[in-house]
Amino acid sequence: MKQASGEKxxxxxxxxxxxxxxxxxxxxxxxxxxxxxxxxSFLEMLDVVNEEIILSGKDPxxxxxxxxxxxxxxxxxxxxxxAHGPEKGxxxxxxxxxxxxxxxTVVIEPWRSRAFKVVKDLxxxxxxxxxxxxxxxxxxxxxxxxxxxxxIPVPQEVAEKAMDAAECIGCGACAxxxxxxxxxxxxxxxxxxxxxxxxxxxxxxxxxLAMVGEMDKQGFGNCTNEKECExxxxxxxxxxxIARMNREFLKSSILS
Amino acid sequence: MKLDSKIPDGPLSxxxxxxxxxxxxxxxxxxxxxxxxxxGTGLAGASASATLAELGYEVKTxxxxxxxxxxxxxxxxxxxxxxxxxxxxxxxxxxLFYDTIKGGDFRSREANVYRLAQVSNGIIDQCVAQGxxxxxxxxGQLANRSFGGAQVSRTFYARxxxxxxxxxxAYGALSRQIAAEKVRLFTRRDMLxxxxxxxxxxxxxxxxxxxxxxxxxxxxxxxLATGGYGNAFYLSTNAxxxxxxxxxxxxxxxxxxxxxxxxxxxxxxxPVKGTYQSKLTLMSESLRNDGRVWVPKIPxxxxxxxxxxxxxxxxxxxxxxxxxxxxxxxxVASRNAKHQCDIGKGVGDTQLAVxxxxxxxxxxxxxxxxxxxxxxxxxxxxxxxxxxxxxxxxMIYPAVHYTMGGLWVDYNLMSTIPGLFVLGEANFSDHGSNxxxxxxxxxxxxxxxxxxxxxxxxxxxxxxxxxxxEDHKEFNTSYNEVEARIEKLIxxxxxxxxxNFHRELGNILWEYCGMSRNNNGLKKAKKLIKDxxxxxxxxxxxxxxxxxxxxxxxxxxxxADFLQFGELMVTDALERQESCGGHFNENYQTDENExxxxxxxxxxxxxxxxRGNSRKPKLHKExxxxxxxxxxxxSYK
Numbered sequence: 001m002k003q004a005s006g007e008k009x010x011x012x013x014x015x016x017x018x019x020x021x022x023x024x025x026x027x028x029x030x031x032x033x034x035x036x037x038x039x040x041s042f043l044e045m046l047d048v049v050n051e052e053i054i055l056s057g058k059d060p061x062x063x064x065x066x067x068x069x070x071x072x073x074x075x076x077x078x079x080x081x082x083a084h085g086p087e088k089g090x091x092x093x094x095x096x097x098x099x100x101x102x103x104x105t106v107v108i109e110p111w112r113s114r115a116f117k118v119v120k121d122l123x124x125x126x127x128x129x130x131x132x133x134x135x136x137x138x139x140x141x142x143x144x145x146x147x148x149x150x151x152i153p154v155p156q157e158v159a160e161k162a163m164d165a166a167e168c169i170g171c172g173a174c175a176x177x178x179x180x181x182x183x184x185x186x187x188x189x190x191x192x193x194x195x196x197x198x199x200x201x202x203x204x205x206x207x208x209l210a211m212v213g214e215m216d217k218q219g220f221g222n223c224t225n226e227k228e229c230e231x232x233x234x235x236x237x238x239x240x241x242i243a244r245m246n247r248e249f250l251k252s253s254i255l256s
Numbered sequence: 257m258k259l260d261s262k263i264p265d266g267p268l269s270x271x272x273x274x275x276x277x278x279x280x281x282x283x284x285x286x287x288x289x290x291x292x293x294x295x296g297t298g299l300a301g302a303s304a305s306a307t308l309a310e311l312g313y314e315v316k317t318x319x320x321x322x323x324x325x326x327x328x329x330x331x332x333x334x335x336x337x338x339x340x341x342x343x344x345x346x347x348x349x350x351x352l353f354y355d356t357i358k359g360g361d362f363r364s365r366e367a368n369v370y371r372l373a374q375v376s377n378g379i380i381d382q383c384v385a386q387g388x389x390x391x392x393x394x395x396g397q398l399a400n401r402s403f404g405g406a407q408v409s410r411t412f413y414a415r416x417x418x419x420x421x422x423x424x425x426a427y428g429a430l431s432r433q434i435a436a437e438k439v440r441l442f443t444r445r446d447m448l449x450x451x452x453x454x455x456x457x458x459x460x461x462x463x464x465x466x467x468x469x470x471x472x473x474x475x476x477x478x479x480l481a482t483g484g485y486g487n488a489f490y491l492s493t494n495a496x497x498x499x500x501x502x503x504x505x506x507x508x509x510x511x512x513x514x515x516x517x518x519x520x521x522x523x524x525x526x527p528v529k530g531t532y533q534s535k536l537t538l539m540s541e542s543l544r545n546d547g548r549v550w551v552p553k554i555p556x557x558x559x560x561x562x563x564x565x566x567x568x569x570x571x572x573x574x575x576x577x578x579x580x581x582x583x584x585x586x587x588v589a590s591r592n593a594k595h596q597c598d599i600g601k602g603v604g605d606t607q608l609a610v611x612x613x614x615x616x617x618x619x620x621x622x623x624x625x626x627x628x629x630x631x632x633x634x635x636x637x638x639x640x641x642x643x644x645x646x647x648x649x650x651m652i653y654p655a656v657h658y659t660m661g662g663l664w665v666d667y668n669l670m671s672t673i674p675g676l677f678v679l680g681e682a683n684f685s686d687h688g689s690n691x692x693x694x695x696x697x698x699x700x701x702x703x704x705x706x707x708x709x710x711x712x713x714x715x716x717x718x719x720x721x722x723x724x725x726e727d728h729k730e731f732n733t734s735y736n737e738v739e740a741r742i743e744k745l746i747x748x749x750x751x752x753x754x755x756n757f758h759r760e761l762g763n764i765l766w767e768y769c770g771m772s773r774n775n776n777g778l779k780k781a782k783k784l785i786k787d788x789x790x791x792x793x794x795x796x797x798x799x800x801x802x803x804x805x806x807x808x809x810x811x812x813x814x815x816a817d818f819l820q821f822g823e824l825m826v827t828d829a830l831e832r833q834e835s836c837g838g839h840f841n842e843n844y845q846t847d848e849n850e851x852x853x854x855x856x857x858x859x860x861x862x863x864x865x866x867r868g869n870s871r872k873p874k875l876h877k878e879x880x881x882x883x884x885x886x887x888x889x890x891s892y893k
Contacts, residue, residue, distance in 0.1 A: 021805075039529045041640075047534055047755070054753050054799035054808055062805050064322060066495040068535045070636065071420055072326040087639075094639045119466055120805040123322075127443070130323050134435040138428030139387045143307040143705045146378070146385035149412075150342065153396025154389075162389040163414060166421060170325055199387045 009035045010102040014049065016061055017109040022117050022125075028107070038098040042085060043068060043075060045097055062121040070094040070234065073169030076176070077122045078109040083173035083232040091171065091234040111176035115183070115219040126172050128218035129186060135214035136207040137190040139199050158196055165192040167235040174229035174237075180221030185229040187215045188245035189237050195248050205255060208248035259512070259863060259878045262666040263367040268884050269349075272371045275667070276710055280717035287312030290716050293460055293475040295447045295502055297324030297430065299423055299697060300680030301481030303704030306429035309438035311709055316473060317430070318445045318462060320497050325427045328483060328495040329700060332419025333540035333633065334403060335411035336383075336697040338376040343400055347408040349373045354885060356695060359405040359585050360660075360688020361837035361851060362859070362887050363515075365880060367667060368685045375706040376698050380412055382705055386425040390414050401629075402545050403693040405585040405892075411694040416540050416633045422697055426704070445471070446810060447502040449734045450478065450509045450676065457506075457676035458724050461734050463742075465810060468803035470735055472726040476719070477675045477712055480506065481704070484659035484681040486519065488818045488825065489770070490762025492656035493525060493538040499814040500821050503663050503682050511671040512863035512876060514684035515661035516821070517829035520691055520838050521771050522657030523589035526640055527609040531759075536655040537640060539612070539633055541693040544582040544589070546617035546626065547650070549573050551610050555600030561611055561649050572596060580892040587690045587838050587851070588892060590654035594771050595849065597653075604651045613649035654771060658696060660687045660838060661828070664863040664878075668711035669703060672863075675719065677712060679703035684861065689837025745812045746802050750795030754812045757792050761785065761815070761822055769826050774842040778830045782823060789819040824864060824873065831875060834858040846889070855887050 012033040019026030031053070036045050043065050050060040065075040070091040077092055079085035085095040100106065108122065116124040154162075166189070174185040191208055194200025200207070223242055230239045264275040282290065290313050294305045297319040305317040319327060339352040352373040357364060380398070384390065390412050391399040400409040414421040433439040444465040451459040451474070459474035485500035486492040507513045524544065526537045550569045557564065572592060574581045582589075593610045596602060603609050618626050623646065627634070634645045641651070662684040669677050669685070680700040687695065724731075768781035792815070799808035835844040835851035836858070844852040853859075861878040 037530055037532060040532055041534075044532050044534050048532060050799075050808075051753050051755060054797060058799070059801075059804075060799045060808055062807060066321060066326055066497050067328060067331045068496060069331055069493075069537045070639075071331050071417065072321070072328070072495065073323075074321060074326050089635075090639060094636070096639065096642070098642060123805065126322060130325075130431065130434075133325075133428065134431045138432045139385065140432060141382075141385045141429075142310045143303070143382060143429070143709070144378075146381040149340070149380045149384040149390075150397050152384060154392050155396050156392045156394050159389050159392040162387075163391075163421075166389050166414075166424065167417065169420075170323065193389065194387055197387050197389065199385060 009037055010097065010100060012036060012100060013105040015105065015107045016121070018061070018121055019118050021120060026118065036097050038096070040097045041068070041093055042079070042095040042097065043093050062123045064123050065093060068093040071169060073171035076111060076171045076173055078112065078176065080107050083177040084234055089234055089236050111172050113172070113175045113181035113220070115175065115181065116172060124172070126170070128220070129170050129172065129183070131218055132183065132187055132211055132214045133190065136203070136210040139194060140203060152198055154197060162193045162196040165189040165196070165237065165241050168237055169235055171234060173232045173234060175220060177228040177232035178221065179226055179228065180224060182223050182229070183215050183218070183220035184223045184242045184245065185233060185237055185239065187211050188241035191248055192241040192244045195244060204248060205252040208245065208252045209256065212245070212249050257672065257865065257876060259664070259876050260666060261365065261878055262668060263365065264667065268366060268370050271367050272374055279710055279714035282713045282717045284312055288314060290314065291316065291475040292477050292479060292712065293318070293473060294479045294481060295460065296327065296481035296483060296682070297427070298327035298329035298481060298483060298680060299426055299700030300704040301327070302423065302426035302430045303701050304479055304481060304679055304708050305439055306426060306433050307705050307709045308712070309433035315433070315439045316442065316475065317439050318442045318447060320444065320446050320465065322443055324430060324441065324443070325424060327423065328498055329423045329697070330420045331495065332697055333416045333538065334542040335401060335413035335418045335694040336379065336422060337403070337410050337694040338380045338412060338698065339373055339410060340377055340380060342398060343409045345408045347410050351408065352376060352410065355406050356686070356692060357688065357885055358890060359692040360690050361853065361890055362688065362882065363836050363880065364686055364688035366882060366884055371707070372686050372699060372702050375702045378706060379698060379701045383422055383425050386428060388414065388421045388425045401542055402583060404541050404544060404583045404589070405692040411542070413542070416542070416630060419697060422701065426701070447482070448505060448738045448813065450506045451730050451734050452509050452673060453724055453728060453730045454721070456674045456719070456721060459726070459731060461738050466805050468806060470738060472731045472735060474724050474726050474731070476716060476721070477677065479677045479679060479708060479712070480663070480682050481679040482682045484662065485821060486656045486659050488761065488822050489656040489765050490758045491528065491533060491536050493522060493536050496535060499817070501814050501817045504817045504821055506663060506671065506673065506676060508866050509673065510866070511673045511676055512664040512865055513661070513824065514664035514861050514863045515828065516825045516864065517769065517832060518660035518689050518838050519656055520586055520658040520660060521590040521654045523586055523593055523654050524612060524652045525655035525657070526637065527604060527606060527651055527653040537636065538655070538657060539637060539650065539652060541586065543612060543630060543633060546629070547582065547612040547614050548616060549582050549610055549612055551596045551601040551603060561603070570601070577892045584892045585690055585692060590771055591840060593654055609651035609653045611649035612652045614645060615649070618646065658691055660684065660689060660691055664861065668714070669708055670711065670715065675715065677708060679708060689839055742802055742809065742813070745796065745798050745809065745816065748794065748796050748798070750797045752795050753797055754808060754815050757788065757796060758811070758815045758818065760788055761819055764788070765822055765825065769829050772840045772842050773829050775830065778826050782826045785819065785822045785826065792816065792819055827873065828862055828864065831862060832858055850890070
């Protein structure tokens, strides 16, 4: 992507994936996005296009989005083949139009992954991620009866590492960017958070086996060290977490 | 209708314990016979769903997002308060209670707020046990930071993503119950109506947002945890889908709506840039710990911040409030920022901004220390503004952030409709007329983990009702009304889009029912909203079709409700002839431009009863009794 030049507003050509429903065939449809202020976010640019589509009596482009501050993980699309677009460490809602130039053609497609079925246009079904968490992405503790928070000291560097892993927003960019559509960064991040913290140790063995098993069951592929996930992760989650997951999984497999 | 807050007798500190003992219990073996609907999966909804399922109830949980993990609690940045006194700096349950009551400008219930402070410590313990990665000191102990409206350090945090981490903790607990098949989860569902049978809440009508089909769901009780109504203003820090519709549908079915005029305008948000703007982004209040707020001393000073020497800068908060400085409560900080801009001292292109400067903090603590505390916030700012806050001061301006008003609930968190419970931001109960920072997360989790599990049990133990069938005539009536309204919205096929109307409503509310209000403006707003609503039902253009994934239709339904709700906000603001916290009526201010309460006439909760679309809602007053704290003029000097 070229660095944007001096002008305040730009015109773009969009090619957007349109697909009525999961079972329908999709195709790319062209739209013009004109007079787009460079201060707009990518989603605000799409708002402008959608307003015009509605005024012309047609069906607007469907896309998931909610918080628009990069934390809910709702939004996401392939922009010119890159998950969440050309900027590093950025969700689609935090991508600003100043990173595009007048006259650019922008191709927008939904996440590509066998486990994420298209719901409509750019909207995909990411419930496979929820299923992986349901398999063991938590500490089994009921409400009530927890010991005092300071009864379990956690060294600062451990807490920081756990937090690095816990920052995952579950957007799906990792699986979408991976040539194998692997969900190992997502799964590894959650397994790592609890493998690092003392609270997670009692269930560590069961957790690694169950979550990895569910990940496979949901149809995600394997890791072949392409590192695309890390490169496209809007929260900069490191593939160290995949290594840690593999270690946990191996440990659990041998011991069981 | 007589409002009974059901506040237990006895000394303040014993009320909750005594009440818990007196509440009825459901036999463990019988709990599985009760079905509970929970709407919303933010902190309140997710924690309630998980905890109720752990107790043995059959729970059905609904959310509008594709996953419960995406509810807007996720966006809370700064932290969560608790009275742990880990810092040995003089904190206590009593002090947290007092700060919250005072911060709320004495418009909340003593008993509720005290209970909130009491359960706050248990929340931290629970979250630590769940593996929430709170910030730690080198020795491994939990770290704290300061927040507005308090002089002790009691805020627990996980970088600038505390809401995310707490929500993921609750989502984990919820996921565990889903796996155990104690919770049935329904994602991408929008609650469009409440079904009331024989005077009790017995179910909901939802729209499946993928297929567009309506669904009926019955239960023995309904719990709403559907958040606030800040998006009435169009631009706010709320998520795009945050809305008032579930609460408003309940209001139309007989639940009273309390204090709808009370909105919190957060002082540290990224300023508005253009008319295309879809939402505003908050910069955590925790930034005010280290950032210094200033404007140029001379109005219309167009120099860049670096060119303005120290002696020509006005650190107006530090000057005016030496005691609290930059850490005054949100309403005070917001009004002062507005005042500076009103007198021409605003900065940036629009002159609707003030500086938040980290130069001194970076000099004092070093670049790395500041990155550790606020790194993600600085990054977010740079992405949006294309300016580096390590080098040049941030520009901030107030934005709509939180709503203190909500459905009226009693001490048990039950609305005026038996069996309808309301948690978190959706209720009105704990923050008075201004919420202190780091208290929303505390309240959401208090309601969900530690209050509703007790109080709903008592309701179910005492309720003697039969199971209802989803073919009951009330379900069908509701279903048909919802369907008719959707068809009407689709069939108007006018000339203005939903967003276009919404933006205009937002402008009206911001202008006349925002940071400061006056009677003339409010009267004008009432008429403008009425006219806009009339036009909406003649001229709105909804894209797409009914039985489809249709985000235009989703918004059309919500904006239709906001247009009606906006008028209720204004009505309430006009009725409250005083200033308190987030409600600042220009006619009522002290000589120093602070909010001037009228405790003789307005020391009450205003709860509104719906009486049909064409009649003015009826006002009910719940007097607020202060037996433990003295009503004083708030001072942060």
